[in-house]
Amino acid sequence: MIPSNVKMAASDVDVKTVKRLLDESLSILGFEVYTLKVGWYNSVLPDNLHLPYQDDCLAFVVLSTPAMFEKAFLPFMEERRCQGLSDPIDQCVKHCVTSAITQFTEQKVDVRYDYELLPSRKPKFLAQTAAHVSGAAFYYQQSGVSDQPWASEKMFGVCVHPKLGGWFAIRALLVFQDIQMDPEEPQPQPVDCVPTREARIELLEEFNLRWQDWNYRNIITPTHTYSQKQRDYFGTPPKQRDALLKRWGLLPESKDTPSPDSGEHVQAMEFTATKRGGRKLLYKGYAYTVDKLRDNITYWKCEERGRCGGRLKTVNDILHGVPLPHSHRPDPCRVVVLKTVQKMKERASNTQEITSSIIQNCTSNCPFEASGSFPKKESLGRMIRRQRKFTDGKKITGFR
Template identity: 65%
Template structure:
């Protein structure tokens, strides 16, 4: 097994990705697996190092628009997904050439149609963001209604997205990596009810993202892009001059996502 430290791996990833508008947070596979049933476990030992990658509000201008300007996109894929994949592949290849890294993206599904990883659970156990769920509300006002949970970032509220999980298959970390508690940004019952109702019933108006005062939000151009339906975004990029108008709109790789999940 490799003997690299979590701090060195995180530091190297951060030095490459932070300037592009990404954040990285380390976790142990065991922390993640402990919250999930066996059918959703990552198939690695408890002390295996993983890193969750988030995109912050600056990713759109610092990574995505330059990605389009450089014509790095290909057909048959969602441009945001391609941009994230390009940068993560570049970093893992250049910085960890001798490491086996299992990279799992937020939009990928296993053959059984289950996600390759549960992004919000990974963010929560890494301490990156607090995953507020229906079970976090006492005396729930929703009776038997199913309410989807949502992560809140301590600096950006809901103005961020969880993009990938990198599992460093041969790197084991011990007591050096202590599980942090995610920042509880919405401690009150009333605030959690407001958050979950805004996310589940009014997600189109973006209000759930402002549950805590954000340090930074998406730019107006970024809001316009993510407000558009996925099948309309190629036309929008054409109108901005990033895609040639004669190109046929590609088939979306993220077509399996709901509209709610792609508002990121």
Template identity: 50%
Template sequence: MAAAVQQRLSELLSPLGFQCEPFLIGWYNAVMQPSFHLQYPDDTLAFVVLSMPQMFEKAFKPFIVGKQLSSVQDPIDDCVAHYFSLVKKNFSDQKIEAIHDFEMLPNRRPKVLVQSAAHVAGAAYYYQMKDVQKNPWGEKKMYGVCIHPRYGGWFAIRGVLIFPDVQAPSLEQKLPVDCVSTDEKKIQVLERFNLHWRDWTYRDIIDVEERYSEEQKQYFATPPAERFKLLGLKSDCSSMTSGGNQQSTTHGAL
């Protein structure tokens, strides 16, 4: 059942520049504090959804051109929400709970820590301070960052799709690729992400197959409130999610 669901998801989302990887709720809950647990049985099937570099051209630009938006909060978030809704329509025979990376609980905690979800699904390795053998930072907090084995940091984790009525107890867990192999490199990627994330050098911590296009780089390098000018859109909202620092709201323990 899990393989069939994954195939259908891939047929829908892969041509648009998304990657979907399965995991079980129990895998996620096992590495999270109870306050972050997802309230489903352990063998419930879920998928983490990542956007690859080509998503901007294959999904985002067609979405903007084909939809007359007179008032939006964040174009990228609206775009992902649009394609998640299409998934639900194409899975009319299944119940799907979609949780976006930007969604918060009333206490301002993220509804799901997508970096941890990506790690347990084997989609990307979530590098944290504990992965460094000799901690050079002392008591200073360094947030973790996910690195994709093919795209390095040139990707984003957009959310999870949960299938509450699908149990997949026989699903085998795939370990993420530890592609940042040395202690020195792990220190570099954490420092670059925490201290210099605006220069994007953390994204190239490994050799990558593809990066963001120049147009996409320009979009994400533009302050959020000014991105509407690039798209010819108007916004009634004074605050927006970042969109560019895609892992900014996904910090969590694994």
């Protein structure tokens, strides 16, 4: 790890130096770092998904390996750095990446995490595309299979790491805005470790039809896989993970309720839409629907209206006062699903992107633990087709 007192001025930094320092900071925590030129990424995507930087701009893709759980996540939880109800893994990754880039004091670094969205509701970056063009992992897609056996059925693509198989995750993209790469820098090619038609069919079917078994991760013989403790964590239903972390001594048994004046409750709200086009409020792992409206004041009730008395009030869409307690646990995965489905609807309305691509692009960056909470692929497809049945225009193509 680079000592905290080592700071890099702009004049000291070049591509190799940045790569070395990031490697030294993150590899000991179970991450891998791959160099990416912005132009490599933009060249395979439509204009509306481009990164807003020059083609020769330096960027890095950050992956987490199985070692990250023991080397970074568990120590992060032991130090009680996890706060609020956002995903603890996401909080840990953000803490590690933020610590790593603090040594570049005079560099402008645009950090984009896999779970983040732009104001347009588009993902901040397409994680699997970034991994492929950086050479980190090969992105296997339906279009890469000859004489496809699936007829009209859509199969989502998946990345395979040449050493880890499917036992890794794409976590972040770091763009160093003021550092330019050599225009002649050759683009690395990802290792095609699933080269045969039969193996690719097996991979895509395992990923699309039996992903809960995790067998697709072993399409090659991996050098490392998740530890038993890590499997226990990700194999536990999201609603029960807090209890598991408490049993491990990594979360306190109870959480104090913040006071009305603590400032924790005075913050902007996040909203999505109901099936009928109304507003739904998302806050701390809970979803609320409108109960009453009075001028600029809105009274909200928990969407579990039949069994929960959870309530809150907003003034000009800002939380006012302390919410009434719920009778059930928060469900951050439910919030992820609601936000992602809303993103799908917006893309269906505003683009002519094909249905399978909308589903893939909107779900590829979601936390793994939320994947079991989504409706079936067929239901999502019907929802998208209903949303866009009155739209028309030129289909946008991308890296498929």
